Amino acid sequence: MPKARRARGSGAAPALPLAEQILQDAAPRARARRGAEEPGGDGGGDEFVDARLSRRILEQARRQQEELEAEHGPGAPAAPRQRGALLGPGSDEDEDEEWPSLEKAAAAAGRSGDYGGEVEVDPEDEKAIEMFMNKNPPLRRTLADIIMEKLTEKQTEVQTVLSEISGCPMPQLDPRVLEVYRGVREVLSKYRSGKLPKAFKIIPALSNWEQILYITEPETWTAAAMYQATRIFSSNLKERMAQRFYNLVLLPRIRDDIAEYKRLNFHLYMALKKALFKPAAWFKGILIPLCESGTCTLREAIIIGSVLSKCSIPVLHSSAALLKLAEMQYSGANSIFLRLLIDKKYALPFRVLDALVFHFLAFRTEQRLLPVLWHQSFLALAQRYKEDLSSEQKEALLELLKFHSHPQISAEIRRELMNSGTRDVEGEQVAAME
Structure with a gap:
């Protein structure tokens, strides 16, 4: 008897052997969940939310309620979004999407401590900074x-x-x-x-x-x-x-x-x-x-x-800012910005490094007590660019430590300067090899 031809174009799977068909028929099958669409059903028979998802839903609801209470007071509903109806709204579609992300970023930054808007200021450091402020500031x-x-x-x-x-x-x-x-x-x-x-x-x-x-x-x-x-x-x-x-x-x-x-x-x-x-x-x-x-x-x-x-x-913008800060008249806040830019570990041009060195050497005649922030910025310079200073600059900076010293920081600055190479010695070695 000839074999039965398979119909062309049919997407049906090939027939399984009889033994496997019997085993599949005998195996238990998953029953469809009964939903609210079934007549007489209550809609909640087999549908449920697991504990993990429930916690996430409750956490989001709690955060939204806290935000609403912070904005409008306890029990107040959310204020409607105000649209710029004048001349029609803008065409940017990302503004509505950015606002929730900005709110979430604010909450996350507050919890993680990454938000720099709130700071605790040491009263002693604040007084030291005030000594170097302009005594006759222009009218605000x-x-x-x-x-x-x-x-x-x-x-x-x-x-x-x-x-x-x-x-x-x-x-x-x-x-x-x-x-x-x-x-x-x-x-x-x-x-x-x-x-x-x-x-x-x-x-x-x-x-x-x-x-x-x-x-x-x-x-x-x-x-x-x-x-x-x-x-x-x-x-x-x-x-x-x-x-x-x-x-x-x-x-x-x-x-x-x-x-x-x-x-x-x-x-x-x-x-x-x-x-x-x-x-x-x-x-x-x-x-x-x-x-x-x-x-x-x-x-x-x-x-x-x-x-x-x-x-x-970018390094060029930071280098120009460092050069300007080093050359301007000193105020206590300059030390903070200098240290932050130095700690970025740029490959600074020698002109900028020389300006930083001259900035610190200008304090040899300073009679006032320098704040701790000044010593910290001095230490940052010694740590980051000790190999890029010349021997004369290092000698002058070591001499500066005799005029202005700090019990803990100055010893670290001296160790960094003395246990490092110099750029002029390296240049002499290269010239000798050539």
């Missing part, structure tokens, strides 16, 4: 005063140029534009999450962006709005314009927040980290002006310095 002006002064100078200059060229005065803003950005000001003063107005996102593309920014009154922005603004301006402004935004808007807000609350809001701290997207503007607009003011407190230096230690910065 509000952010509106600073921006208005800059705008007045620029507007006067532009009006003079236009009058000389065309003989017509500089045109004023359209009343409709003023009305729009006053509405943006109201949104930013209450902003917590969600998308920003389109009118605000186009500010970096405007030629008179500083004037428009002044209308929105940055001193009234919430911390969350300041973070979102820093994201937009650091991404879309050129380096020089971003530097002005950091210096006129972000830095005064950060200093005011630290002075008032003795800590830094998490959103402002994240704004500092976002601003490092343009390192040159960050150094020129935040770090250098802060040190040049002579009024940087120990708390400000620790909080802002923690951003330096956590972020990756």
Whole structure:
């Protein structure tokens, strides 16, 4: 009898031997779970949630309840997200997604201690830092005063140029534009999450962006709005314009927040980290002006310095910042920033190393008691770059230890300097081999 032909195109599996079919029929089969769709079923017969998943659900619910109570008080419902309805919402889709991640990052950073916004300051170190502060600091002006002064100078200059060229005065803003950005000001003063107005996102593309920014009154922005603004301006402004935004808007807000609350809001701290997207503007607009003011407190230096230690910065920008810090007039906060940048272990040019050495040698005539932070930065230089110093520089630094010494740190500095090679001896060996 001929074999039965198998139907073409059928996707059926080949038939098993009879013995295996009998064994499969005899084996017990898993019964389908009875759900709520079955008539008469209660929907909960075989469906259950294991203990691990239950713990995760309860933990998430507890965290959300704590966040709601922290924002709105016990038992209060969540506030609705405020949308920038003015001129329509923005087109960025990542803003709604970033807010929950930012909240989770804040909670996680607070639990792990990674968030640098809260610091404990030693009173003795704070007093030592105050000895080197500017005794006659300039009058502290509000952010509106600073921006208005800059705008007045620029507007006067532009009006003079236009009058000389065309003989017509500089045109004023359209009343409709003023009305729009006053509405943006109201949104930013209450902003917590969600998308920003389109009118605000186009500010970096405007030629008179500083004037428009002044209308929105940055001193009234919430911390969350300041973070979102820093994201937009650091991404879309050129380096020089971003530097002005950091210096006129972000830095005064950060200093005011630290002075008032003795800590830094998490959103402002994240704004500092976002601003490092343009390192040159960050150094020129935040770090250098802060040190040049002579009024940087120990708390400000620790909080802002923690951003330096956590972020990756190109070596050229860090080298330029080290050179500038080493050459400017000393204030106690300089030692913190010098030590943090030195501890990044860059391959620094010899010009920068020489400037650092001369910075410390300038204290040979200093009669005041130097803070521990100065000795720590001195130790960091000796540990990281002992092999890159010349023999004359090492001798001068060892001589400096006779003028300013610390019971524990100076002995370690001396050991590092004496038990290491020098760059000039290495150069002589290379020349002899050639």
